[in-house]
Each structure stands twice: as structure tokens, then as C-alpha cells.
Amino acid sequence: MAGVNTFEVLSPGILSTVQDLGRFGCARYGVAASGALDGFAVRVGNLLVGNVENAAVVETTLMGLRIKAVRDAVLAVTGGDLQARKGNEPLVLWRSLVVREGETISFSGPASGFRSYLAVAGGIHAATVMGSRSTNLASGFGGFQGRPLRKGDILAVEPVKDALRFAGRDLTPEWIPGYSTPWRLRVVWGPQDDHFSEEGKRTFVKTAFAVSPDSDRTGIRLKGPVVSRLPGMEESIISEGILSGAIQVPGDGQPIIILGETASGGYRKIATVISADLPLLGQIMPGDEVVFEAVSMDEAIQALREMEDRIDRFKRSLKERQAAL
Amino acid sequence: MVHATPVFRFMGDRSLLVELGEKISPDVNRCVQELMLQLQQARLPGVREFAPGYRSLLVVFDPLTLSPSELKERIMDVAARPGSAGRPQAKLLTVPVFYGGEYGPDLEGVAGHLGISTDEVIRLHTETMYRVYMIGFTPGYPYMGELPAALAVPRRSTPRTRVPKGSVGIAQRQTGIYSVESPGGWQIIGWTPIELFDPARRLPSLLEMGDGVKFEAVRKVEI
Numbered sequence: 186m187a188g189v190n191t192f193e194v195l196s197p198g199i200l201s202t203v204q205d206l207g208r209f210g211c212a213r214y215g216v217a218a219s220g221a222l223d224g225f226a227v228r229v230g231n232l233l234v235g236n237v238e239n240a241a242v243v244e245t246t247l248m249g250l251r252i253k254a255v256r257d258a259v260l261a262v263t264g265g266d267l268q269a270r271k272g273n274e275p276l277v278l279w280r281s282l283v284v285r286e287g288e289t290i291s292f293s294g295p296a297s298g299f300r301s302y303l304a305v306a307g308g309i310h311a312a313t314v315m316g317s318r319s320t321n322l323a324s325g326f327g328g329f330q331g332r333p334l335r336k337g338d339i340l341a342v343e344p345v346k347d348a349l350r351f352a353g354r355d356l357t358p359e360w361i362p363g364y365s366t367p368w369r370l371r372v373v374w375g376p377q378d379d380h381f382s383e384e385g386k387r388t389f390v391k392t393a394f395a396v397s398p399d400s401d402r403t404g405i406r407l408k409g410p411v412v413s414r415l416p417g418m419e420e421s422i423i424s425e426g427i428l429s430g431a432i433q434v435p436g437d438g439q440p441i442i443i444l445g446e447t448a449s450g451g452y453r454k455i456a457t458v459i460s461a462d463l464p465l466l467g468q469i470m471p472g473d474e475v476v477f478e479a480v481s482m483d484e485a486i487q488a489l490r491e492m493e494d495r496i497d498r499f500k501r502s503l504k505e506r507q508a509a510l
Numbered sequence: 511m512v513h514a515t516p517v518f519r520f521m522g523d524r525s526l527l528v529e530l531g532e533k534i535s536p537d538v539n540r541c542v543q544e545l546m547l548q549l550q551q552a553r554l555p556g557v558r559e560f561a562p563g564y565r566s567l568l569v570v571f572d573p574l575t576l577s578p579s580e581l582k583e584r585i586m587d588v589a590a591r592p593g594s595a596g597r598p599q600a601k602l603l604t605v606p607v608f609y610g611g612e613y614g615p616d617l618e619g620v621a622g623h624l625g626i627s628t629d630e631v632i633r634l635h636t637e638t639m640y641r642v643y644m645i646g647f648t649p650g651y652p653y654m655g656e657l658p659a660a661l662a663v664p665r666r667s668t669p670r671t672r673v674p675k676g677s678v679g680i681a682q683r684q685t686g687i688y689s690v691e692s693p694g695g696w697q698i699i700g701w702t703p704i705e706l707f708d709p710a711r712r713l714p715s716l717l718e719m720g721d722g723v724k725f726e727a728v729r730k731v732e733i
Contacts, residue, residue, distance in 0.1 A: 212561035212568070213546075214707070214715035215645040215689070314709050324649045324690045326709040376519035376527045423534055424646055424653060426561025426568030428525050448561060449646030457522030460573070485523035486573045493574060 188310025188341025191258050194334050198249025198292060200402075203309050203328035203340075205241045207445060208317035212426055217448040219319040219327065222402065222429075222467030223300055225362065226264030228496060230304030232503060233261040233281040235351035238496075240308030240343075241318040243334070245301050247470075248294035252303075252340070254284045259306040259348045262290070263356075265298020265364055265468050280355035281306075298364035298468035307345035322402065323446060350510065354503060360495055366473035367393050368465060370442075371480045371488065372432065372456035377422070380453045381434070385413035389455055390477050394440065398471040403446040405469055411438030412455060424451040430458035430466065432477075442466060442475075461488035511535045516545075516589060518582055523573050526581055529566045534655060534683070538565045539643050543720050548588045557581070562719050564643045564653070602639075602722040605687070605702050607678050609635075609727055613701035620663050620680070620697050631699065632727050634661045640685060642721040650689035650707025650715040654723055657683045669695030676701045678725070685725075700725075 194201075206227060207220025221227040221244050228238040243250075248267060261281040262269045269276040270291050271284060278301075284290060292301055311318040311328055320328025329338060378386060394407035412434050420436035427433075429445045433452035442458065443450065444466060456477065458466065469475065480488075517529040528545065531538030545567050546560050556576030561568040571581050609632045610617040621628045640654035647653070657680055665681045670693060673679070677688040679696030688694060689706040706716045717723065 209559050209570075211649075211714070212559055212570075213645060213719065214649060214713075215647060215651050216649045216714065315714060321649070321709075323692065324707065324709070373520065373522055376521045423564045424644065425527060425563035425566045426525075426646075428521060428568070428570065430522050449563065449644065454521060457520075457525075459522060460524050482520065482523060482578055486577075489523060490574060 189256070189307075189344050190339050191254065191256055191305065191342040192252040192340040193255055194336055194338040194340065195251040195253055195289065196249055196336055197334040197338075198245050198251070199247040201243055201245040201250045201334040202320040202322070203241050203311050203318060203334070204244045204320060205318045206239045208315055208319050208321070208327065211315050212448045215448050216315060216321065217323070218429065218445045219321050220317070220445050221302060221319075222444055223264045223302065223464045225464035225492070226302045226467070227304070229279065229356050229499065230261045230263035230302050231308070232500060233263070233279070233351070233354050233356065234259050234304050234306040235345070235348070236304065236306065236308050240304065241311050241328075242305075242309060243303040243340070245292055245303065247299060248292055251289055251291040253289045254286055255339070256286050258284050258342065259352045260284055260290070261304045262301055263304065264302040265300050266296040267292040267298070267301045268294055268296050269301060277355075279361050281352050283349060283352045295470065299470040300467045305342050306348035306351050307343040310341035310343050350507070354506065356499065357502070360499065362464070364465070364468045368469055368473060368475045370465065370475060370477055371459045371462050371485065372477050373459060373482055373485050374456050374479055375454070376457070377453040378455050380414055380418050381455050382413045382415050385438075386455070388412050389440070390479055393474045393476050396469055396471050396473045396475060400471055402444055404444050405442040405466065405475070407440045407442070407475060409439070412440055413438060414453065418453070421451045422453055424449050427454070430460075430463050432456050432458065459485035459488055461485070461492045512538050512541055516585070520578060521568065523578070525568055525570045526578070526585075527566050527568050528585060531565045534564050534643065536641050539641065539719070542567050545589055548591065549585065552584070552588045554584050562644055563646070600720045600722060601717070602724075603717065604724050604726050605704055606728045607700040607702050607725050608729075609700040614678070614699040616666070616697040617699045620699055623663055624660065626660070631661065634658045635680070635685070635699065636725045636727055638724070640723045642717050642719055642723060644719050645715050645717065647686075648688070648690050648692050649709075650717070651686060652706070652717045652723065653684060653686055655684050657685055659683070663697055665695040666697060669693055673698060674701065676703060678702055
């Protein structure tokens, strides 16, 4: 089905890409998941505008994105607060709203968080490549022509009937995530925590690591005291599969939190961020601080269950609301 | 070489590394491939994806559907079934390579490091049928081995920020082909025009784990 031209990119900002929740099932071909880095923001944003959770959205980083509606649409901005505006008016996050033909949406810079998501009723139109509409930046496929958005690009939206009925919905305020530094990230040890010294493991959980400016969509690079390996351990290991949230420690002892653009790696992973905290990774900005807290597997799964319960309850409340209208 | 029983290492709450051996070896890698096929056929509810490595299989799962301990038990059950999956059909591929010069900027340095001629490096690199141990690093990138011991060189001390697509590299006992332009630290000895990855193909990666690759030196045709 053809998309309906809906937005013109006036300025792409620092980095804006089309993403869904990621490309799964292709790791064996070396294809990473890509996908939105704050999956919670995307799921909620899509639900607010009446989409399935996995519809394609625009992910924008830090500042500078400006788009103009070339027809009426219903959208929601979620995730980091990059001081979005509709025209000159501040735009309320985590709420669906109508944008009229000719109006602009702009992002001037972070009040909190690092990445904002723009979900639109119907979902951004993009070809499905290997099961996903996400942009694979390393190989240049998926999303919008396999690349970041540029000035002049026209974004099409999947056709949707009577989109206006989705305007004015919002997320229960107490479920809106707080984004603030120092970030507390819960981790479970492993897969190779036994390759690190006791001192290295202590350093890992006791340090407020600084987020380095060379962090990007491939990983959050941290700076701090050296996280030491056991004596005699080589710098690298035999390459193996890897997922976002794994925290690898290369030879220099400075941890890197792997994000969604990597399918394999040859460094030791001391610990892995729990699923419930993965969405936060998309909101961590260079200059912020990160503190790791080790939890048990049971605690990690319980936290995930709570997050999924919240989303289920939110979905039910939207359904009830729609039925009442 | 192959572990008597798999070693399990959880990577977070949603994936499990199943290690089948300690070192790089064709036997261990075949076991990884076999386990992946068996698990694919078993279609365990809650198992989402597999990422095979040299000596391990990363199993991605949904911990709200399948608990970590259940997953381990299921994998042990499946692994205990004798060779039910059969062997997949492996491809054998000859890859044409332009060695040296602008195509292989590290060929001279590698020859110098090893104290042999560039022709000898080419001869050694082309004489072996390599096994594709895994696809990783970038889409379609084949990690292959084992290089003859006489060709073992360290990675470059400073990785390049840009290695052209199609570059053929070596490092330690491995050889690989850069499937897209990317940063890279391997010694680049040649270049091939073959397309390793095409997202529009049904099988996007030209090569898969278990395939065989032999390099063939070609000379540039002057037009």
C-alpha cells in the first residue's frame, strides 16, 4: 500500500532516522537489530496514536529536527524532552494531538533525555526489509532509503481511517519515565564476570562513570577507573553473538554499553543491563554519569514483568476510553 | 576439544550463551551449527533468535514465557538427542582476489613481517579451503579459518577508520572479507568484487556458517 505524503523535513537536526522496535532473526547473517533505542517511548507513542506498538516512528537525537505537516495528521512525541514545539507553542509530550497542514514541529534541545520519538497515526511509511522498517546505518538499508533524514525529504504515512479519533490521549503521568543523570542502571552479572578480578567487579559497581562524547548508536562509551581483568587474561575473546545492553570491557578497562547496531563482538562482557532498563539507554547523553547496580536474575525478570504489566494496563485503558466515546 | 556438557552463561535476562568448546576448531563449530538446527526444529515457545559464534550459540529468549532454568533444561534435552537435525548443505565458493598494490595496502608489510615474499603470502593464502565459522561484525562479513600458521600476523596496531567494501583481511589465524565499508583492524592484503550482502535477497548473506571458501588470485585486466 502506498503511503500518504504527510511531513516535509525542513531540517534533520543532529541525527534523525526512521525506526521501529528492531530487526530480529537475522543475527546469523551479521545483521544487528537496529531499532529505536528507547523502546518504551516508541511503544507508548504508537499506542497513543492508535498504532500497533511496532509501527515505524522518527527517532531524533539532541536537537534541530524541524518538520512541516503537508496535510493534517495526529501525532505524539514521547521519550526525551528536547523542548518540542508546535509552531511557537510548547508541545505536551506523551500525549496525542492534531497537527494541521502547514504547521511545523521543531525540537530545540534537551531539557531531559537525549532522544525524542515522533509517532504518527498510521505509522511512518517505509519498506519492510528483513522483517523490519528500522534503519541499518552501517549497511545503509531499511528505514528512509537506508539513511538518516535530510532537508527536503518527504515522509509518507500509512493510510489510516478517521485518525482524529486518536487525538487527545495521554499516558498516565506516574508512568512517564524520569530521565536524569546520574543514571542508575540495573545489571545482571555476566556472561564473563568470572574473567574479572574482585577489585575490577567492585570498581564496576562503585564508580560513577562519565559518558564519553564518542558515544553513538553503536555504544555508550564510559570513562572511569580501570575495570581490571584477572591476571593472565588476554584483551579479547573469541568472537560471539551480542545483544544491546551487554557491557563489554576492552583492553583499556573502560566499559562500553553495546546498543542495537552490533551483532557480534570479541571483548569480555562483565555484566548486562536488564531488559526493564534498556529503554533508558536511549536517553543517556555524553557528559552524563552512569552507576551500575547488580541485581539477581529474579529481580530483573520481575522488573520486566512490571513494565509489561504497565503497558498492558495502558492498552486496556485506551480500549476502554475508545469504547466509551 | 568439544565440551562434554555445554557451559551456560547468561547474557542479561533475555539471552543465554551456550558454549560448546574452549578453542576455535571445525568440530566445535559444527556442534554449534548442529545445536542451532536442532533448536530451530524444536521450536521452543519463548525462544526468539539464535546468533551462532565460533564456539558458542547465543539463544535469545523471552523470560516471561520461558524461565532461564527451563530454557537450560530444554537445551540440554535437545542437545542430548543424537544428531537428529542432519547436516545442512554447505556451499563451496571460489572468491577471486586482486592481491597487493592499492587493493591490498598491507601485503608488503605482512610479507616483511613474516620474512617471506609477497608471492609466498598469496600462495599460502590461496592454498587452503577455509571454513566460514560465523557471520558477524557487519552484515554478511565471514569470519574464516584457519589460516596457515606461516601466515599468522597480528592485527594492525592502529585500526583504520575506513576499510573499503570487498577488502580481504587477515589477522592471527583468521581471514575475512569486509562486506561493507567500515572501520577495521585486520591486515588488508587484497580486494574482491563479490557482493557478500544484499538485503533484497531471500538469503541476504552470500555465505553462511559452515560454507567453504577458497581464494583465487586474479590479475587486473587492462582495458
